[in-house]
Amino acid sequence: MPSAPARKYRVGILGATGAVGQAFVRLLAGHPWFEITALAASERSAGKPYAEAARWIGDDRIPERVAAMPVLACDPAAVDAELVFSALDASAAGEVEPAFARAGRIVLSNAKSYRMDPDVPLLMPEVNPQHLDVLPTQRERRQWTGAIVTNANCASIPAAMVLAPLHARFGVRRFFMATMQAVSGAGYPGVPSLDILGNVIPYIKDEEPKIEIEVNKMLGHVSHGAIRPAPFAVSAHANRVPVEHGHTVCLSVEFEKPAGATEVLAELREWRGAEEARGLPTAPERPLVVRDEPDRPQPRRDAMEGEGMAVVVGRVRADPVFHVKLVAMAHNIVRGAAGASVLNAELMAARGLLDRP
Numbered sequence: 084m085p086s087a088p089a090r091k092y093r094v095g096i097l098g099a100t101g102a103v104g105q106a107f108v109r110l111l112a113g114h115p116w117f118e119i120t121a122l123a124a125s126e127r128s129a130g131k132p133y134a135e136a137a138r139w140i141g142d143d144r145i146p147e148r149v150a151a152m153p154v155l156a157c158d159p160a161a162v163d164a165e166l167v168f169s170a171l172d173a174s175a176a177g178e179v180e181p182a183f184a185r186a187g188r189i190v191l192s193n194a195k196s197y198r199m200d201p202d203v204p205l206l207m208p209e210v211n212p213q214h215l216d217v218l219p220t221q222r223e224r225r226q227w228t229g230a231i232v233t234n235a236n237c238a239s240i241p242a243a244m245v246l247a248p249l250h251a252r253f254g255v256r257r258f259f260m261a262t263m264q265a266v267s268g269a270g271y272p273g274v275p276s277l278d279i280l281g282n283v284i285p286y287i288k289d290e291e292p293k294i295e296i297e298v299n300k301m302l303g304h305v306s307h308g309a310i311r312p313a314p315f316a317v318s319a320h321a322n323r324v325p326v327e328h329g330h331t332v333c334l335s336v337e338f339e340k341p342a343g344a345t346e347v348l349a350e351l352r353e354w355r356g357a358e359e360a361r362g363l364p365t366a367p368e369r370p371l372v373v374r375d376e377p378d379r380p381q382p383r384r385d386a387m388e389g390e391g392m393a394v395v396v397g398r399v400r401a402d403p404v405f406h407v408k409l410v411a412m413a414h415n416i417v418r419g420a421a422g423a424s425v426l427n428a429e430l431m432a433a434r435g436l437l438d439r440p
């Protein structure tokens with residue numbers, strides 16, 4: 084069980100007004116290790132109280148202390164925080180995140196801008212905590228004292244979680260994946276209602292290429308200060324469906340060492356993830372929850388499993404073309420975005436990586 088840090092860390096949220104930014108506010112408002120000290124967004128929002136700048140899309144109220152806080156510009160000089168959680172649009176993240184790292188801040192990012200750089204962890208504490216070992220190389224190469232640590236696309240995360248134990252045991256040779264992604268994955272206001280109500284859109288810009296490289300990186304290994312992706316082949320189809328929260332992914336997987344549904348199920352049931360992720364404040368009791376009913380997982384019923392941090396998996400069965408097929412689902416805004424970053428920060432705190440001068 085990781086011990087709590089001696090003090091709370093001062094944290095900022097960049098892109099605090101958006102869909103993921105709001106999830107950060109919710110997760111961090113009562114956090115035992117972190118205290119929100121700054122909120123920042125675009126020039127459109129800067130200068131306004133948070134409650135006025137953010138169109139709050141939750142069923143709950145904005146935490147009182149946060150509602151009155153002013154929204155700042157994304158400027159390291161204005162943002163009083165030791166680490167920042169970034170929910171910035173990628174158009175802004177590309178410049179803003181390195182500016183914070185150069186100013187000595189740890190940046191925990193949801194944006195795609197630096198995800199695939201070999202010296203930037205695409206971190207999942209249960210799966211690849213050792214990827215943090217590239218940070219000294221990142222600092223040396225980029226000549227900054229801060230750091231950028233990212234989490235993956237919201238559809239790559241459930242796939243990586245379910246494949247992690249299977250890759251370790253049987254070796255993934257290739258997999259096929261089709262997604263059914265919730266509308267909240269497109270941010271706010273996101274997809275126009277007349278496009279998505281009663282409909283399926285078989286296209287999400289840039290999504291398939293992301294999935295086809297991110298899972299390999301997450302399941303890769305560190306060598307000479309760089310993350311080397313796992314070598315399996317991936318084919319991904321991405322679809323937007325009229326679901327509020329929760330991305331569902333259907334996977335067909337072929338292994339190096341042939342395995343059937345029974346062995347795969349046993350592996351999934353047994354897996355608890357990396358030891359050092361267990362007991363972190365945002366870590367779910369079980370990162371993978373196996374459902375045996377023939378019609379689960381379902382986003383409406385299962386997205387909040389483990390406070391939204393568990394990946395729910397079911398329908399594990401033989402595949403006539405590959406070895407097995409299964410269905411996995413995760414809350415795209417919690418496990419797939421803000422909750423993933425918060426868990427990453429907790430792992431760094433538990434390792435003492437937030438206490439650098």
Ligand code: NAP
Nearest residue numbers: 098100101102103124125128172175193194268270271420
């Ligand atoms: P969103 O609702 O559109 O929010 C975007 C945020 O970025 C807003 O706070 C916005 O501020 C800010 N922003 C936009 N342009 C800016 C600029 N030029 N300078 C400073 N701030 C700027 O998007 P989202 O869904 O929360 O996604 C945020 C990031 O997380 C994206 O990179 C996305 O790809 C990634 N992500 C999203 C999900 C998901 O499920 N939604 C999952 C994983 C990763 P204003 O309100 O002031 O415009």
